[in-house]
Amino acid sequence: MINFRYHVVSLTAVFLALAIGLVVGTAALNSPLSDALNNQVNSLAKQNQGYRERITQMETEAGKQEQFTREAAPILLASKLTGRNVLVLSMPQTGDSVARVLDMLKLAGARVTGQVEIEDKFTDPDRKDNLLDVANGALQAGISNPPLHTDGVETSAYLLATVLLAHDPASAPSADAAKTVLTAYKEGSFIVPTGDLTPAEAVVLVTGAPYTDRNADAKNANVVTLAEQFSKQAPIVVAASGAAGSGNVISAVRGDPSLAKNIATVDNVTTPDGQVAVALALAEFLTTRKPGHYGVGGGANSMLPKQKPQT
Template sequence: MINFRYHVVSLAAVFLALAIGLVVGTAAANGPLTENLNDQVTKLTDDKQQLRDDLEQSRAELKKNADFANEVAPMLLTGKLTGKNVLLIRLDGSDASDVGTAADGVGTMLGTAGAKVVGTVTVKEKFTAPASNSLLLDLAETSAPPSISGALPTRADGVETTAALLAAVLVGRAGTPQVEGARTVLSAYEAQGFVGLDGDFKVPAEAVIILAGAPASGKDAKDRNTAALTLTSRFDLAGRVVVAGLTAGGLVSSVRGDASIAKSVSTVDNAVTAYGQVAAVMALVERIGGKTGHYGIGDGASSLLPKTASVTNGS
C-alpha cells in the first residue's frame, strides 16, 4: 500500500533529479553561452563607439560647413542691401529657441549685406489660435489709425485683418515716414500677448524675412497653419517677402504648395544652417530685384543658393 512516506520520497527524488539536470545543463552550456554573450557585448560596444565616432565626424563637418559659409558670406553679400530696411518676423512654436537662433543668424547676414533690421516681431501661438479671432478683430478696430482702418479686409477673419493692419504700419516704400499711430497698434497687440517686439520700428521696412519652424500640431493644427499662410500672404501684399524655414515642412511647404503665393514669396528651407541664412539674405536681394525663387535641400527647392544678384537703391 502506497503511504505518505512513499509520496515524500518520490517528490524528493523528482526535485533532486531536476536539480542535477540544471547543474549538468548549466555546466554543459556555460562555456559556449558565456562566450556568445561576451561576443555580443563586445560587438555592441564596438558599434556604440563607431556611432559615437560618426556623430563626432558629422558635427565636425557641420562646423566646417558653417565656418565656410560664414567666411564666404562677405564675398556674396557685402553691399547687396546697403541702405535697405528689413523687418524680421519670428513665428513662435514648439521649436521657438531654434527659430530664434536662425533669426539671429539671418540678422547677422543682413548686417553683412548692409541692411538695417528695423525690428523683430515675434508672432505668439496665441495669435494663430482659432479662439483668438474675436479679440484680434476688436483690437484691429480699436487700434487702427484712421488712415488705414478703411482699407482693412471686411471679412470677419481676425488673423487676416490683423495681419493686414500690422503689414500696413510696418512695411512701406523707401523714404516714407512711419505711419502715424504705428507704435500704438504694436503696443496694443503686445499688451494682449499676441506679439513680442524687439527694435525701434522707427521707419517702415521695405522687405520682410519670416522665420518659421515646424508646422503646428494638435486638434487645431490645420487652422494654425492656415493662419501662418494668411499672415505671409498679407505681408506679401505690402512688400517683398522671403520665408526662411528650419526645414522644408511647415510654412515653407505651405507656400511652395500654393501656386499663387509661390509666385511672389521666396522660400529657403534650411535656415537652421549658416548656408540657409546666407541663402535667405541672397533670396531677399533677388526678391527686391523682382525675382522669386525657392532654395535649400528639401522638396520644391530649385538649388541650394540663389544666383548672385545686386540691388541698388530705388530698385
C-alpha cells in the first residue's frame, strides 16, 4: 500500500525536476538575450560618443567662426561710421552685449555721445503714475509738442529722445532744458546715464530677452514704444538676442509694417556676427535712410547688409 511518505517523496521529486527545468531553460534563454542587450548597450554607447565628438567639433568650429568675425571686424567696419554721433540705449541685463556693440561702433569710427540704461521700472505698468509725474515735471523745462495723453512711457520716451538727439538749432532744446529732463529721470531711478550725452544723430537700442512676469505684455509693449518714439526723431537700430518668443521686441517691429519701415533690427546681438551687423545696419540706415533687418531669426533679410564692392 502506498503511504503518505511515498506521496511526499514523489511530489518533492516532481517539484525538484520543475525547478531544475526552469533553471536550465532560463539560462538557455538568458544567454542570447543578454548578448543582445549587451550589443545594444555597446552600440548606444558608440553613438553617444559620436554625438559628443560632433558637438565638440561644432563648438570648436563656432568658436573659430567667432574668432574670425572679431579679427575681420576692423576690415569690415573701417570708416563706416566716421564722423557719426551715436547714442547707445540699453535695457537691463545686457551689459556684455552693450560692451561688444560699443567696441564695434568705435571700430567703425563712430563717436559715442553717451550711454543710457533704461531701468526696469521705466517699462513697469505698476510705476506708470510715478513715471507720468516725472514726465509732467520735466515738461516744465519747456520741451515743445509732447504727446497729448497720459501714457507715461510714450511721453517720457519723447522727452528723452528730444534732449538726447540732434535737432535743427531753431527747434533744439536748450542745454538747461536737457539737463533738467535727464536729471529728473535719473533722480527718479528711471535711467542711468553715462558719458557726455551731447546730441546724437543716430541710436542703437540693445535689449535682452522678453519679460515673462505677470506684467510681461505691458512691459514688452513699452519697450517697443520706447523704440518707436526714438525712431521718430533719428535712425535707430534695435538689437536683441533673438526674434522668437511672446513679446519679443524684434518680432514686434518686424511684424508691424509701419515700424519695420522706420526701425532697423538685428536679432543676434549676443554673437560677434550680430555685433558687427549692428554697426553695419546703422551705417546703412544713415546712408540710405532705409532700415534693414538682419540676423538669423524670422523676418531677417540676411546676416549682414550688402556691401558695395571696392573699386
